[in-house]
Amino acid sequence: MFFTIRPYERKIFELIRDTAQELEYPVYAVGGYVRDRLLGRDSKDLDIVCVGNGIKLAQQLATKLRPIPRLVVYKRFGTAMIRHNGLEIEFVGARKESYRSDSRKPSVEEGTLEDDQNRRDFTINALAVSLNIENYGEIIDPFGGLYHLETKTIKTPLDPGRTFSDDPLRMLRAIRFANQLDFIIEPNTYEALSVFKNRMDIISMERITGEMMKIMATPKPSIGFKLLFDTGILNTFFPELVRLQGVEVRDGIGHKDNFYHTLEVLDNVCAVSDNIWLRWAALLHDIAKPPTKRFNQKSGWTFHGHEALGGIMVPKIFKRLKLPLDHKMKYVQKLVRLHLRPISLTKENITDSAIRRLLFDAGEDLEDLMTLCKADITSKNYEKKQRYIRNFELVHQKLEELEEKDRIRNWQPPITGEIIMNTFKIPPGRAVGVLKTAIREAILDGVIPNNYDEAFAFLVKKAAEMGYEV
Numbered sequence: 025m026f027f028t029i030r031p032y033e034r035k036i037f038e039l040i041r042d043t044a045q046e047l048e049y050p051v052y053a054v055g056g057y058v059r060d061r062l063l064g065r066d067s068k069d070l071d072i073v074c075v076g077n078g079i080k081l082a083q084q085l086a087t088k089l090r091p092i093p094r095l096v097v098y099k100r101f102g103t104a105m106i107r108h109n110g111l112e113i114e115f116v117g118a119r120k121e122s123y124r125s126d127s128r129k130p131s132v133e134e135g136t137l138e139d140d141q142n143r144r145d146f147t148i149n150a151l152a153v154s155l156n157i158e159n160y161g162e163i164i165d166p167f168g169g170l171y172h173l174e175t176k177t178i179k180t181p182l183d184p185g186r187t188f189s190d191d192p193l194r195m196l197r198a199i200r201f202a203n204q205l206d207f208i209i210e211p212n213t214y215e216a217l218s219v220f221k222n223r224m225d226i227i228s229m230e231r232i233t234g235e236m237m238k239i240m241a242t243p244k245p246s247i248g249f250k251l252l253f254d255t256g257i258l259n260t261f262f263p264e265l266v267r268l269q270g271v272e273v274r275d276g277i278g279h280k281d282n283f284y285h286t287l288e289v290l291d292n293v294c295a296v297s298d299n300i301w302l303r304w305a306a307l308l309h310d311i312a313k314p315p316t317k318r319f320n321q322k323s324g325w326t327f328h329g330h331e332a333l334g335g336i337m338v339p340k341i342f343k344r345l346k347l348p349l350d351h352k353m354k355y356v357q358k359l360v361r362l363h364l365r366p367i368s369l370t371k372e373n374i375t376d377s378a379i380r381r382l383l384f385d386a387g388e389d390l391e392d393l394m395t396l397c398k399a400d401i402t403s404k405n406y407e408k409k410q411r412y413i414r415n416f417e418l419v420h421q422k423l424e425e426l427e428e429k430d431r432i433r434n435w436q437p438p439i440t441g442e443i444i445m446n447t448f449k450i451p452p453g454r455a456v457g458v459l460k461t462a463i464r465e466a467i468l469d470g471v472i473p474n475n476y477d478e479a480f481a482f483l484v485k486k487a488a489e490m491g492y493e494v
């Protein structure tokens with residue numbers, strides 16, 4: 025079968041062909057680019073393999089391109105990269121790999137195209153397109169990759185156990201591709217995932233998280249997480265998530281399975297938002313349910329304080345997973361901490377002060393918090409679900425009305441610490457904090473209106489009670 029070369033590819037492919045011919049190197053396009061193009065997906069990363077010196081091929085090609093591109097050479101890997109017309113083209117000599125048991129980094133020697141295809145992770149990633157004059161455009165498919173593209177199957181080219189044991193990152197890649205492309209994992213390949221799961225211990229956390237991020241970016245990450253769970257791989261790097269799974273029954277009373285609930289919430293968020301950190305908040309929103317689970321004769325199962333403990337767990341999990349510990353973590357932490365607030369408002373009287381407090385605490389992340397909360401309504405009971413959604417809409421509407429009136433979001437109380445210190449001639453210290461908090465609380469509770477004069481009058485009164493005079 026032949027690869028349909030698109031007009032925008034023609035010129036660069038022909039230049040690669042001619043340059044490789046001058047050097048007498050057989051040359052091929054391989055890997056993800058070929059796979060994605062055959063799937064009708066756009067790809068910007070083109071991998072070129074030659075039987076020869078990849079860096080030399082890139083250098084010689086670069087002199088023929090206009091404008092002459094900058095060549096980035098990675099000597100240690102024997103590769104070179106050129107950016108041209110929106111493509112990132114990487115050149116490498118065909119190689120043969122052999123592995124040791126304690127590392128996923130192989131020792132490498134020069135090899136043939138066949139060696140190079142053998143070292144690839146999946147049949148669909150082992151397809152090569154010849155760029156040689158005698159069979160230009162022909163697809164070289166030694167492992168049935170074309171058939172597997174058609175049947176939407178992930179399968180390793182060689183023995184799956186060997187493939188996964190050599191480089192266990194491939195196990196995560198199998199699951200990620202299955203999720204991303206909506207493919208199934210062929211039974212023997214799938215079986216090997218469970219058998220070799222403990223090989224995960226030689227992979228760095230950064231690599232694991234890199235794949236997890238790609239799973240999180242798919243439209244339905246629950247598919248990937250279920251595969252990770254069912255194969256036992258999830259437990260090797262994310263035991264807190266695994267602990268969410270299961271239903272305990274006492275006195276005939278059960279609770280929902282928090283793992284599958286979490287995945288449903290995650291998918292719900294993904295259906296309405298591409299914000300990766302909001303997705304992480306969904307994944308972690310109930311993470312502290314297992315350690316806070318209690319059984320009570322009267323009220324059944326409770327998870328009191330799971331939102332607060334969840335907030336405490338977020339930085340620890342981010343640190344272990346090598347996720348950023350900056351404002352993104354703080355954002356996830358905040359959403360986890362607040363995720364019950366809008367719903368709990370529906371149960372009590374929705375007072376203005378409760379709404380004001382929520383506006384203040386959520387600030388600029390209010391919309392995202394509401395998205396998470398709505399996604400969290402997963403009851404199987406239709407009536408109950410409709411009731412929750414109606415209540416939720418009511419809270420939403422109230423939030424908007426009150427924000428319109430009071431402008432509490434991104435709000436700073438009208439009296440600063442500096443004003444307090446100057447007014448009473450006091451140094452920085454506890455008393456300043458107490459007075460500041462008292463003013464903020466009084467405004468949020470609606471005891472005084474949100475303006476300078478009333479707040480100042482309140483301050484003077486409060487300070488007098490504490491023994492400070494103007």
Ligand code: ATP
Nearest residue numbers: 055056057069071143144145146149150191193194
């Ligand atoms: P994506 O860009 O979505 O990560 P990709 O398949 O293009 O997908 P790359 O990491 O760019 O992934 O790898 C390019 C090619 O290199 C793959 O298609 C595959 O043939 C090969 N490859 C990458 N990683 C591995 C691995 N760990 N083991 C074997 N082959 C691999």
